Amino acid sequence: MFDPSTRVLVIDDMLTMRKIVGKACKSIGLTDIIEAKDGRDGWEKLTTSDKEVGLIVSDWNMPNCTGIELLKRVRADGKYGALPFILVTAEKEGSQVKEAILAGVSNYIVKPFDVDTFKVKVEEVYKKVTQS
Amino acid sequence: MKVDPSFFKPIVDATRKTLSIQCSVESQPGKPFMKSDPTRITKGVEIAGVIGLTSESYNGSIALCMTRPVFYSVMNGMLGEECEESIEELSDGIAELLNIIFGDAKAVLNEEGHAIQMAIPVVLVGQNLQTAAGESANSTVVLPFNTDAGEFFIEIALDKS
Known part of the structure; x- marks a missing residue:
């Protein structure tokens, strides 16, 4: 599993879902969380x-810049291109x-x-990261 | 307009699944009725999420309507804590729930060829809300659900596109 000191960026336009994902992160030991609204x-x-x-x-569906748009921007960036990225949608x-996979998503939570x-989904991402 | 009842099943299934998994709230579907039915009035609704729907067959909207006790029961389960915020502060929770329900139902309906597109939900908060009245009530089907905290409703208003 990810080191507990890993900083997690949780992005969702809905405060409720940011809270839910934040709690889920904490429940698996990831307590260093920062949030963004789109x-x-x-x-x-x-x-x-x-x-x-x-x-x-x-999240995927957000105003201003969607999750898939952000994913493409991250993957195209020299510094952040390999960052583990999970879409929750x-x-x-x-x-x-298929679009998410082609864009290079690390995992997909429905x-x-x-x-x-x-x-399970976060552990799968960790395995991919450590095997690559 | 008359809507094929099979259109409702994925919505009922998605509602029950979403509340069970995301909120730990079990719900039982009741008998659907028309919004215009004077013997079956949806009382006490204080919060509603409404989402526009377009497809090759239908245009319309789907509303998730809850009384205060049901909404707090659902939010407490969703967030895993006793919510003390106001209904306004928690209001995006009903939009998120509706997104999840509709997203799940849409996948099933689109497999059946409906080609549904969904919009961003809006939230209404107020006393005794009615999302459909007058003429629109004649074409609005209400799907009632029972929970331990009381009843809530999915209201589906559709016209041919």
């Missing part, structure tokens, strides 16, 4: 964080999952989800 704010927080972000957990149709599912 993709644009997320990029700002990522690039100005006083400590390196080690994991992004982002209510969109589970094949075309959208809402509704419980803490056990969240933990």
Whole structure:
């Protein structure tokens, strides 16, 4: 599992979902959490964080800059391109999952989800990171 | 307009699944009724999330309508704590729930060829809210659900596109 000191950037335009994802992170030992309210704010927080972000957990549908747009921006960036990036979304149709995979998403969590599912998805990302 | 009842099943299934997994709240669907039915009035709704819907077959909206006790029961379960915030402060929770319900139902309906698009939900907060009245009530189907904290409703208003 990720080191407990890993900084997690949680991005969602809904405060309620930021709280839920934040609690899920804490329940698996990841307590260093910063939040952003959309993709644009997320990029700002990522690039100005006083400590390196080690994991992004982002919603897909958000105003200003969506999760998939942010993912593409992160993957295209020389400094942040390999950062683990999880999309959390209510969109589970094949075309959208395919778009996320093609954009380089590390893992994909479909809402509704419980803490056990969240933990499994984060562990899968950790395995990918450590194997690469 | 008359809507094929099979359109409602994915919405009922998604509602029950979402409340169970995301909020630890079990719900039982009741018998659907028309919003215009004078014998079955949706009383005490204080918060509603409404989302626009367009498809090749229908245009309309879906509303998730809750009384205060049901909303707090659902939010307490969703956040895993006793919520002390006001209903206004927690209001984006109902929009998120509706997003999840509709996202889940949309995937099933689109597999059946409906080609549904969804918009961003809006939230209404107030006393005795009615999301449909007059003429629109004649074409609005209400799906009631029972929980330990009381009843809540999904209201579906559709017209041919």
